[in-house]
Amino acid sequence: MPVEQHSDPFEERLSAGLRDTGAVFETDRAALVTAGALKGRRRLLRRRAAVAGGAASLALVGLGGALLLPGSGSPDRDESSVGTSSPSATAPTPTRAPSPVSGDELIRTLEGLLPEGKFSQAEARGTSEEPGPYVHLVYDDGKGAAAIGVSLGRVEPGSDEARQVTQCPGKIYYHYDACTRTRLPDGSVVMVLQGYEYPDRRVDTKWWNAELVTPEGQHVSVSEWNAAAEKDAPTTRAEPPLSAGQLKKLAAAKPWRDAIDAMPEDTARPSTQPSESTPVSTAAARTTLKSLLPRGIKAISDDSGDDPGFGYLVLDDGKGKSLVQVNVQGDMSDVAGDLFGADSETLADGTKVAVRKGPGDKGGSGVVMWTVDTMRSDGRRVVVSAFNSGAQDTAATRATPALTIAQLRAIALSPKWWS
Structure with missing residues (x-):
């Protein structure tokens, strides 16, 4: 069975990333909210698409018999101790690159x-196969x-991507x-995330996922379904076979790291993310957004984390909940x-400003989305959007968003984003 590219629109928008979101903003404004809002998690579901075939995860109910992979040590090694052992006093000097690990070996390991x-x-x-190693079974x-x-x-290691991979998405x-x-x-x-195959839970299929990143940049993604x-x-x-703790242990099993070490170096992959797509500010976007709210409006939820490129707040002015989110991007010229x-x-300083009003979703729930999109003359971009609901996929809670276009404009044009 060939690798299956996940077709869930939510996942596709996530995997596109912020730059793609900007590029298609005109054709799908709601994608800005979904993809931008989960910038910190935009690769969470992308991993599922790359995992292959309809299932992507490992099961582990007690890390019992681990198979030997090149460099993995004794077959009866206690894998439950992964990540806890101390390095030896004298580390061996490798004499050659690890041998490739075949697909059959990965199956036996799993x-x-x-x-x-x-x-x-x-x-x-x-x-040694493209586009990368995976193993899947029932x-x-x-x-x-x-x-x-x-x-x-x-x-x-240490990149924005490495951090994003292991962040929990906002509910x-x-x-x-x-x-x-x-x-x-x-x-x-x-x-470790315990969620559903479809975020709207249109079916009862559960999807549980573990994402592990080591200090060396090794990335292990495991998933399981109750189907x-x-x-x-x-x-x-009722539920996938492995508990959250078992998934975590499985993701940490040493054979997977050994297999990653056997992968050829990707010389085409840039060592760092291009600076032009990196937000200039280092402050958490939600913190800046909160500081720019008009008086009389309070945030009742701000769990979007410390990402400088994206943040959101759920506001309440006494007239109903209203979601507001912001994307901050570097050179988008x-x-x-x-x-x-x-x-x-x-504007006089060369800043471009666009205002858009339209549906906030495609489900006919009455949700509207108001957006002010700004770009400085050097390409730095701030996009602020507000909804007349506390979430994009819930029914409208009020006639209009809690912030007016004028207020959204003042927030987007604030110099605080670049301080």
Whole structure:
């Protein structure tokens, strides 16, 4: 079965990232909210698309028999201690690059890490194959078949991407039951999310996911479903087979890191993100947004984290909840022509301003979205949007957003974004 590119619109908007959001703003303004709002999580579901075949995760009910991979140590090593062991006093000097790990080896490794059960529909791609290694199978512990898989890759250590991968999404934009973020003793960070295949829960398929990034940039993504396939399959059990703790341990299993080390270096991948797409400000966007609110309006929710490029608040002026979100971007000059048409305004200092009003979703719930989009002469962009609802996918709670166009404009043009 070929790798399945996840077709969920939510995921596709996430994986596009902020720059793509800017480019298509005119054709799908609501995408700004979804993709921008989850800038910190824009790769969470992207990983699912890359994982292959309809299931992407590992199962682990007690990290039992781990199989030996090149450089992974003894087959009977206690994988539950991953991330807790101390480095040896004298680290061995590698004499050669690790040997490639085949897809068959990855399948055997996954089966060895899972508790006793039946396996079927196994498929994998090795470390020397494009576009990257993954393993997927259907696992049945006697309580119902479940799709499980893992994908492996690298991120630049210390980069924005490395941080984003392990951030929990805000529930304003993505509905889930639980999400935790933990730092392991070895410095690795792992996020475990217990959510649903479709954020709107149109079906009962649950999707539980663990994302782990090591200090060296090794990235392990595991997922499981309570069905034998990611989509278009009936649920077979109430929940996926592995608990949140088991998913976390599985993501930390050493064989996956060894396999990542065996991957060839991606010379085409830039070592750092291009500076022109990085927000100039280092302050949390939600903090700046909150400081710019008019008097009399209070924020009742501001859990969008410390991302300098995106933040949101849920406001309440006594007339109903209103979601407000902001995207802050670096040099976006290359898409200025797409964003600012003949109806836009150019200020004396060269700043372009566009105002848009329209539907806030495509579901006919009465939600409206008001947006003020600004771009400085050097390409720095601030986009502020407000809704007449506390979330984009809930019914309208008021006739208009809590902030007027004039207030949104003042927020977007504030110099605080670049201080």
